[in-house]
Amino acid sequence: MMEFLTAHFATILFYILAGLTVAGGIGVISFKNPVHSALSLLGTFLMVAALFVLQHAEFLAAVQVLVYAGGILVLFLFVIMLVNIKRMQPEQVFLSRVAPLAVAVGITLGAIIAGLLLAGSLGHPAAAPAALQSVQGQHVGNTEAVGWVLYTKYLVPFEIVSVVLLVAMVGAIIFGRKDPTLEGRGGRMEP
């Protein structure tokens, strides 16, 4: 028993964490109360972070908790608490019209993941954990390895993404800003 546990500890942990991740995901879409859904999503984020740790990607795990759990989800909760959700009746499920589209997207995504898995098992083995910890053959931490790749190999995509985010931010500020010429209409610009 003890030998089995020590030999397969990582595998057992993976299945537990993966199961909890999926359970959290199902919770997000099945809870009636939106705050409970958000809490479930928090659990999912934390479990994903734990999976990252299991794969020796500590930096990603920390950023996952910091950005998704600590930042974005808090803003979700803000919106949920400020908007009165109770006014929305469960019968008016306005998303039912896009249900076929959702099914199509789901099938496509599943096919892509299945294809990747198949390709992975056919001669493109996943990167060894050591690759996540080294720069040009030298052993460094995961943070340094990620930084190195991000600022050399993927510099251009990285910068483009940051510009896109900046544009989104400027747009949000323009929508939310008060316009002094429109005092009579509550001071808000029409989007």
Next chain:
Amino acid sequence: MDQPLYQFIVIPLVKIVVILGVLSLIVAYLTFFERKVLAYIQVRLGPNRVGPRGWLQPVADALKLLVKEDLVPGGAQKFVFMLAPALIIVPAFLVFAVIPFGPATRLFGLLPEAIPPYLTDVNIALLFVLGISSIGVYGIILGGWASNNKFSLMGALRSGAQMISYEVPMGFAIISVLLMAGSLSLVKIVEAQQSSHLWFIFPGLLGFGIYFICGVAETNRNPFDLPEAESELVAGFHTEYSGMKFAFFFLAEYTNMLVVSSLATVLFLGGWLRPFPNVAWLGFLGIVPPFVWFALKVAGFIFVYLWFRGTFPRYRFDQLMHVGWKWLLPLSLANVLLVGLIVLLVKG
């Protein structure tokens, strides 16, 4: 006993028990310390009835909180109401897993080999601290929401907005330290201050100021204690909590003060190092053990916290946002550029 069991299970378990025990005791006495310091600032005596000079007051407080009736308000979201205190206190204590209290020590020769007094030294310690403490805000927001009370909800929303706003400049202030240290590991940051013959507070004075202001705001202490502004919001997010659940919120606040102080000590004041660690004629300071230096520095920060509370009036909410976004954020960005430039010039 075989070696791995001893090394990976017994020693860490002992450390966890010691750290949690000592921490709980310190936090309990912090409440006493606060009441005493505030009393002396206001020319009063403070609690002095329970035990010699009032020293048993925290014990009495704890007993009272334990046996108090535990109310759950009608219409409250019961599960979330119970979860919130746990969500705030667990992250607060969890952070101490990576805080380095001192270098590896043999405890004056009591141990056969040197053992580091901290639980672990991970490569991403600083990110871990930031990430875990950002989970703490859920305890406040959910606690306020689940209470089914408008004052609680308003306190919770204020607190959430405040903590998110001040996390940003705090992060930039920490980045300026990273530029100087070149590592996210808290132990390596202290060692970098030893090898560079300089506490980071001297090149990073601006960053230090920004960090500590944001730290006070993050812990919801005066002058940033708007989430529990008693004159407008009764008690803010924990209005409906009583007994042990209230105690959790209360203890979490004090533990978070310790977290901010410990981190300030590690990042800017050289952690466990004695003052001027490389000046030879100050070598006699070395007879004081490193973790005592650490404790002294942390105690200094805690005193400043209490001093703030005894001195400053509370900000208005719009002033709070104004300070955070229009002053601290640009200042912290400029500080990152400045420190980066200095590092570039010095290190080449």
